[in-house]
Amino acid sequence: MASLKKTGSNPAAAAPLEPAWERVMNARKEDRPQARDYMEKLFRGVFEVQGDQCMGNDEAIVTAIAWFETFPVTVIGQQKGHTLEERMRCNFGMPSPEGYRKSMRALKQAEKFQRPVICLVDTPGAFCGVEAEAKGQGRVIAEHLRAMATVKTPCISIIIGEGGSGGALALSLADRLIMLENSYFSVISPEGAASILFKDSSMASEAAKNLKLTASDLKSFHIVDAVIREQSGFSRTQMDESTDEIRKAIRVSLKQLTRLSPDRLVENRQQKFLNMRGF
């Protein structure tokens, strides 16, 4: 996948990086905190729910029940992996249909037990392979979108790194969408756009600018509700301040959302997106 190549990260380049491209590069940094890192910091008593009970257990998607402060919550996270071994197990964060089915299972249980859902979004995209297509990758993402559109429990999605197209969107149809400062959310990878637009994937920096994929771009389109600033030197080993900001954002959102009746909540969520006309 394009995100695994270090295109354009030439330290010797004299010109300053295009700001949007710099965000993309930051979102892909290897030592950037991932879903499991946040799960450790944000939640207590994490119990992982495994497998789609049909075809397998996709480690690109982690689902768990856990305590967030005084609330039991359902956590759905996309995990890319830190070490090579972990990255391979997680298929570099590119979920297969099994992963989305596991996630839908978690959504169903969350509704049954009236647990809020916290999604941690971080994927270069849903997996593009023969097996994934044969198992209905498109259909399973469509079903996941419908599940999130109708689930009668609060949903908060946080884009913590890469928001790669449909694979990320599946987990983003939420009551609140929050982005970290150095995350991106895009219809196509900058490399993919560059190879179509300029017939040259090394023009990814230019494409990143044109795609308007940064957190502040999405804030200006009213697609995200909040953008969380990242502390200086933000990494796996230095993430406490930013995690506190995330915790606060979740707390505030839950306070607002848990006040609503399940029907009102779903109606508000649906109207929020229906009103997002974009023209």
Next chain:
Amino acid sequence: MNLFMEELNTAVSSEQAVLADAPDMLRCSGCGRDMVADVVLAGDAACPYCGSLFRQPAYRRIEAIVDSGSFIEIEREAEGRDPLSFPGYKTKIEKERMKSKMQEGVVIGKATIKGLRTALAVMDSYFMMGSMGTVVGEKIVILAEFALTNRLPLVIFCASGGARMQEGILSLMQMSRTTIALARHSAAGLLHVNVLTHPTTGGVTASFAMQGDITLAEPGALIGFAGPRVIEQTVRDKLPEGFQTAEYLYEHGLIDRIVERRDLRETLAALLALHNGDGSLRTYGKGVFDGGVS
């Protein structure tokens, strides 16, 4: 991941090539013969020599499917902006309008099929390969809401290269918006039938094209999430024979039936009759079997 039309050049049985030096001619990839585009596309858009299917323009499709004169178009003039000020997009849109004589990538409205009322959307692959931007998304939303208000079933002919890159994240959001509008239509107990035509890929496959109660497809249509070339690059190997064709999806249990183009009208009418254009038990005993296929 790549959801775009440039990825769709891999030939399947219904693919066609416009000849560079004679843009009014079509070459059939089934038999290699050349023919006059206007004549072929104004009819059933099948190769007169070998029967291979060409992509059918939206208005021709409507003519072939609905009762003559019954189609009433809504939102005909809907016309998008260039929300990201994307380089070259405005010019491209203008060119596509001239070339396809379409305002955008989908036509919506209401019609009857063998006397049965339905809301109808037909995507047109001749307009930017039916890619979904804000206008296409909005028109699907409007149609689903119209069908809900009027308690009509919904038939959607899908043909799309995926989400439209030039409208960036706003295109991606149309997947969420159409999902919601169709979920509301579905929750009212109303029928939604999809007909997947060549090609149906990317963000459209991953949203409304795969959310119908019944999914039909035309023979040989390319249907998938990722484009074949992207998958080939990912797996670094040749793809299996017939991969991502309607037949492949049928064998994998992902669609209900492959229907010849000439049989689509009958099949749709039969499905509408089975659901009585309402699909609700509440109407049982109040003439549920009226208005069947004649």
